[in-house]
Amino acid sequence: MKKIFITGGSGFIGRVLINHLLADGFKVHCYDLLKFRKNSKNFKFFKGSILDKKKISNALKGCEITIHLAASLGVLNTEKNNLDCLETNIIGTKNVLEISVKNNIKKFIFASSSEIYGEQKKFPISEEAEPKFKSIYGLSKITAENYVKSYNQKYKMKYNIIRYFNVYGEDQRQDFVISKFTKNIKKNKNLTIYGKGNQIRSFCNVEDAAEGTLEIIKRAKVNNVYNVGNNLEPISIKNLAKKMIKMSKKKIKIDMIDFKDSDRSKDREIYKRIPNISKIIKDTKYKPKKTLEQGIKVFFKKYAI
Ligand SMILES: NC(=O)c1ccc[n+]([C@@H]2O[C@H](COP(=O)([O-])OP(=O)(O)OC[C@H]3O[C@@H](n4cnc5c(N)ncnc54)[C@H](O)[C@@H]3O)[C@@H](O)[C@H]2O)c1
Numbered sequence: 587m588k589k590i591f592i593t594g595g596s597g598f599i600g601r602v603l604i605n606h607l608l609a610d611g612f613k614v615h616c617y618d619l620l621k622f623r624k625n626s627k628n629f630k631f632f633k634g635s636i637l638d639k640k641k642i643s644n645a646l647k648g649c650e651i652t653i654h655l656a657a658s659l660g661v662l663n664t665e666k667n668n669l670d671c672l673e674t675n676i677i678g679t680k681n682v683l684e685i686s687v688k689n690n691i692k693k694f695i696f697a698s699s700s701e702i703y704g705e706q707k708k709f710p711i712s713e714e715a716e717p718k719f720k721s722i723y724g725l726s727k728i729t730a731e732n733y734v735k736s737y738n739q740k741y742k743m744k745y746n747i748i749r750y751f752n753v754y755g756e757d758q759r760q761d762f763v764i765s766k767f768t769k770n771i772k773k774n775k776n777l778t779i780y781g782k783g784n785q786i787r788s789f790c791n792v793e794d795a796a797e798g799t800l801e802i803i804k805r806a807k808v809n810n811v812y813n814v815g816n817n818l819e820p821i822s823i824k825n826l827a828k829k830m831i832k833m834s835k836k837k838i839k840i841d842m843i844d845f846k847d848s849d850r851s852k853d854r855e856i857y858k859r860i861p862n863i864s865k866i867i868k869d870t871k872y873k874p875k876k877t878l879e880q881g882i883k884v885f886f887k888k889y890a891i
Contacts, residue, residue, distance in 0.1 A: 632645030
């Protein structure tokens with residue numbers, strides 16, 4: 587039974603991924619600042635920061651695969667606390683790489699982001715697209731990706747890089763768009779959108795993102811980058827708001843707000859994001875399954891709408 591070391595395992599994607607890993611027969615060493623579940627036969631929690639090499643070393647012992655999810659994220663958070671973002675996402679990644687190599691880890695999986703693509707001209711966005719990131723977070727992720735590739739070059743450490751596209755789910759941080767819309771709908775408050783609301787996103791349910799990650803662990807070609815997302819339902823933020831209002835059957839209006847009052851300034855906004863997922867589909871058994879409507883229904887259920 588393979589033992590996996592997972593950083594950031596107590597986070598939004600990590601918690602769901604750990605359920606999938608345990609169900610698939612893996613043993614898990616979860617390393618995070620926060621504990622989210624009790625230890626059991628196949629699950630062990632280790633508390634610590636990815637900035638603390640000694641603690642990483644202790645938690646990683648005996649593991650064969652590293653999945654590195656721990657990061658500083660959120661547009662507003664990483665712009666405001668950019669030093670923390672750079673330190674956690676770059677130095678932290680370097681630490682996890684260093685300890686993984688020292689312990690002869692067989693494969694290193696790194697969680698990167700579609701933010702590295704920034705604004706593209708060609709859609710859907712394939713892994714070959716030139717990075718045009720606009721944010722500190724995007725910069726930190728592309729730098730960390732380059733560290734991963736350099737460790738492969740120097741130490742022959744095998745890797746996969748995953749670029750997640752707009753993962754969502756009912757247990758997500760509260761500043762995420764579907765969470766914010768759901769909360770307002772619950773309180774019968776207007777929904778707020780920035781600019782004209784014509785920014786296009788392709789939302790990927792966290793269950794699909796976890797399944798994609800598991801597929802990459804099991805079947806992907808090593809030393810490759812993969813987009814993980816759902817390309818089936820690209821939607822503008824305005825249409826997302828309309829869809830959610832319609833599903834709620836409530837009489838709620840949409841407020842259009844200037845970018846200057848949003849959490850992302852206009853020059854940092856990315857207008858269109860649709861993943862090309864043909865590579866992961868070709869190399870693994872991944873296929874996004876959950877529709878946006880199914881995903882939103884789960885949010886509504888949680889908030890009793
Ligand atoms: N959620 C998305 O839509 C999305 C999209 C693209 C990429 N990603 C990437 O996927 C990964 C997981 O994202 P998420 O949405 O689950 O985020 P999250 O914020 O819910 O989880 C991150 C976890 O990392 C932990 N962490 C943060 N700093 C740490 C440190 N110094 N030491 C140890 N642990 C630390 C946090 O406690 C948290 O449990 C991240 O690397 C993120 O950049 C997420």
